Amino acid sequence: MPHRSGHKALRTGRVSLPSQVYLLTVVTQRRRKLFADAAMAAAASRFMVHPDCWGDAQLLAWVLMPDHWHGLVQLGYRDDLSLVMNRMKAVVSRKLGLEHGPGTIWARGFHDRAMRQEDDLRAAARYIVANPVRAGMVSHACDYPYWDCVWL
Known part of the structure; x- marks a missing residue:
């Protein structure tokens, strides 16, 4: 099998299963730190x-980081x-364009990992919302304003 890189590699082996939980990552175009701007975030x-x-x-849990x-x-x-992911990116891009001017927000594609039955979803949610702490942006997740979780 030939080696795939970039956007096509992200789709290799991707399946969509009803009621499946996925851990997802989407990056900004060229990893620009668009969401370092508080109004934009x-x-x-x-x-x-x-x-x-x-x-x-x-949407069970999420965090918006600068890029x-x-x-x-x-x-x-x-x-x-x-x-689902293309719609989220399109809706957010369209609405941000109306408030902050047009421009490309998101890079093409996204990374996904299907959660296994034995995975602890609450632990995955804690990992997600703790991203700003691990990045050194805040001392406690509750000090970072751009996240949410259904298990609060």
Whole structure:
């Protein structure tokens, strides 16, 4: 099998299973730190929790970092993973464009990892929301404003 790199490699072996939970990562175009700007991060955070982003999928936990987003998403029965993620990126980009001017927000593609039955979803959620702590941005996750989790 030939070696694949870049965007195509992200899709290799990807499957979308109804009710499956996925750990997801999306980066900004050219890893620009767009969300280091508080107004941009607050707006993006507000838009990405809107039901228009998710269809019948459920956003369980997420954090928006200066140049990327991590989330824990449970698929519904209607939409596949690529559709859900492309819709989230499109909705957030469109709404940010209306408030902050047009421009490319997200890089193509996304990284996904299907969570196994034996994985602890709450531990995965804690890992996600602790990203700003590990990055040295804050001392405690609760000091960082751009995250949420259904298990609060």
